[in-house]
Amino acid sequence: MKERRIVRELLESKQRIMSLSFVVGVVFLILLVRLWHLQILSADDYHAMSENNRLRFVPVAASRGAILDRTGRVLVSNRPSFSLAVIPQEVKDKEALLTLLSGLLGLDRADMAERWEKSKGRAKYYPIVLASNITRDHVEIVEENHLRLPGVEIEMKPVREYSSKQLAAHLLGYIGEISEKELDVTGFEEYNPGDYIGKNGIERALEKELHGGDGGRQLEVDARGRVLRTISESSPTVGNSVVLTIDATVQKQAELAFGSQAGAAVAMDVSSGEILAFVSNPGFDPALFSGKMPADVWKSYLDDKRHPLENKALSGQYPPGSTFKVVTALAGLQDNRINESTSFNCSGSYDLGTSTFKCWNKKGHGSTNLRKSLRESCDVFYYNLADKLGVDKIATVAKAFKLGAPLGVELLNERSGLIPTSEWKLKRFGKKWFHGETLSVAIGQGAVLLTPIQLASMIATVANEGTIYRPHVVKRIVDADGKTLRESKNEIIGTAVYPKESYRLVKQGLLAVVNEPGGTGAMARLPDVKVAGKTGTSQVVKLRDSKYGTPYQYKDHALFVAFAPFDKPEIAVAVVIEHGEHGGAAAAPIAGRILRAYFDGKKPVRKDVSGTADKDDSDDDNDTGMKEPRTSGDAVHD
């Protein structure tokens, strides 16, 4: 019975194969009929079309999204710009045309020829941009001479306008024509030569959001380039706008505070990771990058010893110096090597074996406890501690703070910094860790490196007692009508869990740094808000007190990290002044100015009437949170 069924099934399936074969035959016949139709019946038409292929594609670039600060102030927007383009398939004599164009417009002939050459290998109907950002006069001249210039087109493209000039240049980045290299990179297949693309900063990191969808028209033209009909048309879609977490007012003050000094500053909201100010100084003019960069400006950027094009806040890695003592102190408390009352005597130096480690204060600090060690930044206290702890215990705390790896800010090329361990040294150099190196690490020297973002995150983590938020610069993405599409989430990337008491002791020390006599950070003090912080001075080379004064590039880096208000921290700041010599003198005042700008901005009198709703909210939070009656902010409220 069963066998009969199987046989029957087998026969049936053989029959079905025959039907399937029949279907296959029919489908292939359809393909052939279609080919017959195209290649035999309509062959002449298509042949004519191919002989005289005059289909043309006119791209219409999408308007790029704007970039705004957290209060809705426009930082980057667009204005129209014209470029001169040519459609190669319509040009009979390339050389004559180039000569004519350069004669009429006074543009560099060699430059245009080079651009033309570069676009070789592209479809002949696709316009090649010969000159970007031409003037309205040029546009008029081209239009007047239209008949003498077959194949020449004027393309209107929106270009970037930076409303606040150089403000936050490194963060915003700039756009430029897509390079050949970028065209080959996956992810940019839809781009064509001559298209604009974000080169770095937010412009690059959020290219996909900002760019929008380019539109265009497919046209049929006659042999002279006159449009016969539009075959199809699609309008461009405007790119989305990016609202940053940056507060332009704080940013502005921070940049002013730097003056001509090289360095970086990052201000961060301690309970969200939102970056409020992101400074890399000196800046540059981003507008110059989307147009034609004047050679002398370019040269001046390259020659400047302060490296204006480098994004120091993101990619600068600095020895944290004494700011790192915060980490060492926590490691000491965690390992029960010290408590509130533990004191070490500082004679001005510390002997380990045959070597001597000096305190910055040659006269010594005398008997020093934790609070004093932070306040006066005594090195010997930490040498003692490091001698007992060993490097790996320090590194454990640093890693719990998520230092030594990129924190995941949206921008590209975030550096990782470096937290050395004995294992790291063995792997990297194949050498054993020397105990003496631990003493350097304890005061943020030796191999330790942190980026300004990491410094800000480190002090923010101390401020909020152990929560590490992913630092971020994008608050939300909005569409062209201002409707919110996506909101950034505050993301906790780790926790540094230590006893409340440990954090309290360290924070008390940091408060003393700024507010007690003998504190190294007095210059960051504010009249109405309690600031806590830590100075740092980090050696660039082991060469000091040269008779003729230290040359610029060998001078020490000055650092300052701070948070405020002390009782209910809101904002954390890290400032690095390259070769600024003393953290307390060079970096602390800048941190103070950034903090002042932040708290001034929260005062209702200065509040923007058009401020967004959530800004009002944060102000309200503050009213309940600020307990000190003497702050002027509250006085106005009352």
Added chain:
Amino acid sequence: MIDRRLLINIDWVLAGLVVTVCLLGILNIYSATTPYKIVGTAYYIKQCYWMLVGLFVALTVCSLDYHILEDLSYWFYGLLLFLLIAVLVIGKRSMGATRWLNLGVMNIQPSELMKIVIIVTFARFFNSFQEAGGLRVKDVLIPFCLLALPAALIMKQPDLGTATLVILIALSMILYVGLRWSTIFTFVCVTIPMAWVGWSFLLRPYQKNRVLDFLNPERSRLGSGYHIIQSKIAVGSGGFAGKGFVKGTQSQLRFLPEQHTDFAFSVFAEEWGFLGCLLLIIIYLLLVLWGLNIARRCNDRFGSLLAVGVTAMLFWHIVINMGMVIGLFPVVGVPLPFFSYGGTSMITSMVGIGLLQNISMRRFMF
């Protein structure tokens, strides 16, 4: 390695047809890439390597008795599902979709392998299921789930082209097993309202746009509509006898997109005309019919199901690609097997050929 008795049974018709298409493809790639700026090894040379690698893969596949696949099928299926999920989690992004998985030494594209694995899985399932008179509704529920899972994962990448192919292959195999009229009727009754509900209530506007874009690329993406016109001009202007080797103006002046990969047939049609196309289509037709013939001659159900699946895979690739080039279908990134430039497609197709060869060689072994 390979049994001597099997060697004399090698299916030379199958091998001959495949190698012929490969060689025509290489010739065509040579012409299609002449206007390119070539960096490193030329495309046609690389395609020669791919062909050799492919033939080696096919040989390897046919050296093992295909019956072991029956036992392994569900393991393969599970592994592939795992890989598809892995792609979504840790895959390599390129061209706005995540399709590749980096295995350290090489990158693999699990969705491509799924085409083969779905064939093996369905063959196994329907082999253990012998019901005369066609499948009832309850009989297709499990295969439907087996199909829906990977199809959904592939769509998520998003790779609608491959997802569609996987579905078409599976449906072809179900059709071969046979459906009762009542099943077809139920299917229609369920699908249409469900599609309507999904479209009206579940999909968000941007998702709808994506579906519409897929169905009709001329709707929004600038390139596609233009490219179809250019492709039709290329094919049409080829006329009866073609413009001659490396003489196609459309391809040499680069009016065609992707002219060595997805639009390779368009170059061929322009340069070799209707006669060339006729030849190529006849070869493909013979290949597909021969695949079905292998299924017919095979005396065990698993083998013939396998053969039908592989043949369906080749068939749909051919029809969708050619249909696209001559403007019958929307633009989908589906290559022409053995003819378009590219290693992934070559390897997958060759695995299929290896299976067909395998089944064909062992038909006398019972």
